[in-house]
Amino acid sequence: MSKGSILTISLKPHLADFCRHEMRQDKEGNIILSRKSDIGKHIYSMVMTSDMPVKGLPCTDPVSFIIPVTGANQYIIKYRFIYVSRWGEEKIQDYIEAEFNLRMRLLFEAGYRKKFSQKEIVESILQAYNIKNTALNYEAVKKSDYRMNRKNRKIIFEDLQKSVM
Numbered sequence: 001m002s003k004g005s006i007l008t009i010s011l012k013p014h015l016a017d018f019c020r021h022e023m024r025q026d027k028e029g030n031i032i033l034s035r036k037s038d039i040g041k042h043i044y045s046m047v048m049t050s051d052m053p054v055k056g057l058p059c060t061d062p063v064s065f066i067i068p069v070t071g072a073n074q075y076i077i078k079y080r081f082i083y084v085s086r087w088g089e090e091k092i093q094d095y096i097e098a099e100f101n102l103r104m105r106l107l108f109e110a111g112y113r114k115k116f117s118q119k120e121i122v123e124s125i126l127q128a129y130n131i132k133n134t135a136l137n138y139e140a141v142k143k144s145d146y147r148m149n150r151k152n153r154k155i156i157f158e159d160l161q162k163s164v165m
Contacts, residue, residue, distance in 0.1 A: 004068040005077045006030060007047065009089050010059040011096065014140045017131040018100045019063070030064040042095045046088035049076055054083040104144035118145060 003026070011019065016031075022039055024032045034040040043065060069077055076082070084092065104125065111121035122141050131137050 004032075004066045005082050007033075007043075007065045007067055007082055007084060008056065008059060008062050009065070009084055009092060010057070010061050011063040011093060012061060012140070014131050014137045015093070015096045015100055016061065016063040017129055017137075018103075019065075019096060021129045026066060028064075030066045032066050032068060034068075039096055039099055043084075043092055046084050046092050047082050048085060048088070049080040049082055051080065053081050056083075057086055057089060101144045101147070104141060105148050108145045108148065118142065121145075 019031050019039060022037050023034055026032060033043055035044060044067075047067065067073070067077065067082065107125055108118075108121055111124075116124075122138060122145075125131070125141050126137065131141070
């Protein structure tokens with residue numbers, strides 16, 4: 001019996017590394033989907049089936065996920081073709097990015113409470129999540145901190161403005 005079906009979607013490199021950190025991989029580097037993680041549950045919810053092969057969407061940054069064979073899906077995987085629609089792929093990308101940003105916010109808040117610098121926090125995140133330390137990935141992690149600080153400054157200003165009036 002096969003180990004499962006492969007589903008390929010496009011994901012930014014830092015988000016692919018985030019998924020690899022959150023879920024297991026096989027020997028070929030495919031991410032093994034699991035309903036034990038919220039990301040896995042979300043991807044599962046976007047999977048569709050067809051009687052005929054569906055032409056794959058063009059991928060700029062292809063990432064392969066394995067949908068393991070289970071008692072619930074063994075006949076689907078054996079006799080049908082699986083795919084994700086363009087809209088489903090966009091929803092998956094948005095969800096993973098939202099999960100990534102939430103995790104980064106929590107890590108930055110904890111790091112700042114412990115008096116670490118932004119550079120130390122970013123570098124530790126890149127290392128822990130095995131995100132390749134490129135300028136693009138470094139900026140993606142740093143940008144999530146910038147967005148959080150921007151929202152906080154807006155809240156502070158609104159509070160100050162209420163106090164003045």
